[in-house]
Amino acid sequence: MRTPSRKAKPRNKLTALISATTRLWRKHHLTYDQARYVSKEVRKALSIERVKTRQRVVERLSREEEQRLIQHAYRDRSEHGLLIKTLFQTGARVSELANIRVEHFFFDELMILIDKGKGGKSRYVPVLPELAQELRTHLDQRSIGHLFETNRHLPYSPRRIQQIVKAAAEKAKIKKRVYPHLLRHSVATTLLERGMPIEQIQKFLGHSKLETTQVYAASTTEMIKESYRRALAEG
Numbered sequence: 126m127r128t129p130s131r132k133a134k135p136r137n138k139l140t141a142l143i144s145a146t147t148r149l150w151r152k153h154h155l156t157y158d159q160a161r162y163v164s165k166e167v168r169k170a171l172s173i174e175r176v177k178t179r180q181r182v183v184e185r186l187s188r189e190e191e192q193r194l195i196q197h198a199y200r201d202r203s204e205h206g207l208l209i210k211t212l213f214q215t216g217a218r219v220s221e222l223a224n225i226r227v228e229h230f231f232f233d234e235l236m237i238l239i240d241k242g243k244g245g246k247s248r249y250v251p252v253l254p255e256l257a258q259e260l261r262t263h264l265d266q267r268s269i270g271h272l273f274e275t276n277r278h279l280p281y282s283p284r285r286i287q288q289i290v291k292a293a294a295e296k297a298k299i300k301k302r303v304y305p306h307l308l309r310h311s312v313a314t315t316l317l318e319r320g321m322p323i324e325q326i327q328k329f330l331g332h333s334k335l336e337t338t339q340v341y342a343a344s345t346t347e348m349i350k351e352s353y354r355r356a357l358a359e360g
Contacts, residue, residue: 150163183310183314183340183341184301184307184310185307185310185311185314186299186301186303186307186308186311188315190297190299190301191213191308191311193297193298193299194209194290194293194294194297194299194303195209195210195213195293196297197293197296197297198210198289198293198297200296201292201293201296204263204273205289205293206293207259207260207263208222208273208281208286208289209289209290209293209308210256210259211252211256211260211272211273212286212290212305212308212309213308213311213312214252214253214256214312215237215239215250215252216250216308216309216312216313216329216330217239217250217309218242218243218305218306218309218331219283219286219287219305219306220283221239221242221243221331222272222273222286222305223271223273223280223281223282223283223286224240224241224271224280225237225238225239225240225271225272225273226240226269226270226271226272227264227267227268227269227270227271227272228268228269229272230260230264230272232257232260232261235251235252235253235254235257236249236250236251236252237249237250237252239331242331243331244333246331246333248328248329248331250329260272283305286305287304287305290303290304290305290308291303291304309330310341313326313329313330313338313341314341316329317341317342323335323338323339323341323342326338326341
C-alpha cells in the first residue's frame with residue numbers, strides 16, 4: 126500500500142474549510158462585492174497581509190535575434206520568413222494572424238484589419254511599405270481567402286504557426302524559448318524604446334486596459350541607457 130502523503134491532511138483541511146465557507150456564504154446570499162468585502166475584513170482581523178507580487182519582467186528578443194530569426198525563416202522557405210516578419214511587425218496575436226484574410230489587407234492605406242481579435246474587438250494596424258509590397262507579391266492575383274494559406278488553400282492554424290516560429294528559432298540557434306507571443310512582446314518594447322506613446326501602443330496591441338500595456342514601460346534597458354546619456358551629457 127502507498128503511504129499517505131503528508132500534504133494530504135492540510136489539503137483536506139482546506140477542502141473542508143472551503144465547503145464550510147461556501148455553505149455560510151450561500152446561507153447569507155452574499156453578492157460578489159459582499160464576499161470580497163468579508164474576505165478583506167477577515168484578513169484584516171487576522172493580520173494577514175497580501176503577498177506582494179514581484180514585478181513582471183517581459184521577455185523579448187534582441188534586435189540581432191529578431192533579424193537572425195527572420196533571415197533563417199526566409200532561407201528555409203520565403204513564405205515562412207514573410208509570415209514571421211508580418212507576425213512581428215503587426216504585433217498580432219497568433220490567432221489573429223491566422224484569421225487575417227486578403228480582404229483585410231489595404232495596400233493603398235498601408236493598413237491591415239485585425240478583425241475580431243481578443244474580446245471580439247477589431248483594430249487597424251499599420252504596415253511598412255516594404256512589408257506591404259512583399260505581401261502584395263506573395264498574394265499575386267489572389268483576392269480572397271486568408272493572407273497565409275497552405276498548399277491546400279487552408280489557413281495556417283495557430284499551432285502550425287507556433288511550429289514554424291520554433292523551427293526557425295532553432296535553425297537560427299537562438300537559445301531563448303521562442304514562440305509567437307514573444308515577437309509581440311519584442312515589437313511592443315521596441316516601439317516604446319523608440320518613443321511611441323504608450324497609449325498608441327495600447328491601441329496597436331489591442332489591449333482593453335492601459336495597465337496591461339504598462340508592463341512594457343518597466344524601464345527597458347535602452348530607455349535607461351538613453352536617459353543616463355542625456356542626464357550626464359546635459360549636466
